[in-house]
Amino acid sequence: MARRKRSSSMLQKAVLRAAGISSIDPNLDLGNGLNLLAYSALIETMRTKENAYNSALSNLDKLYREMLQTEKELGDMTEHMLMGVGSRYGKSSVEYGMAGGVPKNQRQRRLRGESPTANSPQPPIVSFNGNGNGKKPAAAN
Template sequence: MPRQKLNSEILNKANQRAVSLQAIHAQLDLGRGLTLEAYLAAIATHKTNLDDYNRTLSAIEQLARAVEESEKTLKDLTERMLLGVGAHYGKDSEEYVMAGGARKSEVAHTMSKARTGISSKKKAPEATVV
């Protein structure tokens, strides 16, 4: 599940507060570093960080899709390469084994249980009536 992009209620509230504070005084200074200028700078920093985060998520999602697609392509090509070696050299050849295949003559063929008549279900023991 991909991460969701963030919205900030705090940022919205801070923007509204900043507008209200500007209405009090354009250069508001409440002392001890509480200035409108510092407040607006903190708002801008948070907005930049939030935008960068959301932009990065979009890029990561795009890269994740590219990785998934290239993995599908590589998986298909890997299978086709083995099949190509099998077609070229034979599925019983040393080259086929070197490419990662199993020799056709060494693969154990198992019969299905239905064909052999073996039932996988066991009968439950009969209950005795007392």
Template sequence: MLGKAELRAAGLKAINPQLDFGNSRSVEQLTDLIAKLRARIDAYNTALAVIDSSKSEIESLEKMLGELTEQLLIGVAYQYGNDSREYEMAGGVRKSDRVRRSSISRIRANAESQSSQQLPTS
């Protein structure tokens, strides 16, 4: 819309730079409104750039936070063991509390996944 308005303003200025039809309908009013819109678009784009920068910084901080918490959990596991209450308190799952699937259910799951991967023959 801005480009179209700028082209129209240039055409109107070519006819008469002082063109005025009254009731706030003049080339000067059009030029002022174009300038206001351009300024608002520039402010908007600047705000978007700041938001994008903040988003990148947030993602970087989240990654650093995740790495630090993981390293701290590994440190607790190293010092107290991964089956300790301290490990559980730090957010880990104790080794003795981990549920292992039985060998029968693992065999059944493998058989089901392989049968679903095979294509029916025509």
């Protein structure tokens, strides 16, 4: 998802204000550095900085997409490297373990429904009527 580009409402307001002031007098000077020339220069500086910022965001988005693609390629190659070591030395070899795999003869088989961290015992499930809801069956007439 692309980052949201910035658009300055202050810049838009300043451009409209400059156009209005220019229609009064293109060489208007209000003293203390308040003149149309300085105002227009500051507007252009802001426009340039906003464009640079938005371009930087676009470049950042591009770099991010490229990084994600490279990360995917790295993950694929990492998997292929481990499969290659398993193919050459066997999945029960020491070399396979050294490459980061779990040797086949050291894997622990889990029972169905058992969590990967089954070191702690699970509490027993109590069922009175065999349907798993824990309620006693109603007396039959």
